[in-house]
């Protein structure tokens with residue numbers, strides 16, 4: 076199997092796929108594409124009808140949507156290791172990934188991180204209203220996750236799963252804002268999980284850093 080990953084260096088979703096590729100020791104070729112400036116080209120070249128990243132390609136098989144990509148990579152790289160084992164744990168794993176995608180990504184990453192950290196690093200002015208709105212919604216998301224997190228070092232009992240990697244990449248960005256870090260600390264189960272997860276080498280090895288502000 077030889078995989079090509081089309082991604083964007085600062086994309087949280089690309090980072091999730093990179094974490095799974097590293098966790099499963101899968102060699103791959105990486106193609107950088109910035110979906111925020113090249114959306115039409117990206118969509119036109121037929122890889123992603125919605126002009127987003129990541130996308131993987133393997134011998135003509137093209138796959139987009141991060142959760143589907145991660146499940147596929149875990150499935151094709153030998154014995155499945157990153158999926159929960161029992162039907163209930165598997166359901167929880169999928170639930171956490173879906174909560175992360177549908178309710179967490181926008182406020183935590185696109186509002187709190189993008190406005191409060193990324194834009195500042197680029198030398199831009201954050202939109203405070205967006206940032207504050209993101210924080211308020213993120214609290215709701217944390218409440219929901221706190222209710223279902225295991226309270227141990229992994230979100231689902233039984234070991235590291237795709238849920239840890241999916242949410243972990245988002246929380247890494249969210250906690251890059253001091254307000255995000257302070258919020259996570261107020262949720263005991265999430266805080267206990269994050270204290271362990273943030274030290275996971277899969278996170279540090281895929282950390283894209285921040286852009287440098289242009290010199291005045």
Ligand SMILES: N[C@@H](CCC(=O)N[C@@H](CS)C(=O)NCC(=O)O)C(=O)O
Pocket residue numbers: 083085086087088089110111114126127128129139140141142176
């Ligand atoms: N549901 C998609 C979301 C992918 C996504 O939103 N990727 C972002 C980068 S992290 C993107 O390409 N955004 C471009 C845009 O919003 O135009 C997935 O799971 O892969």
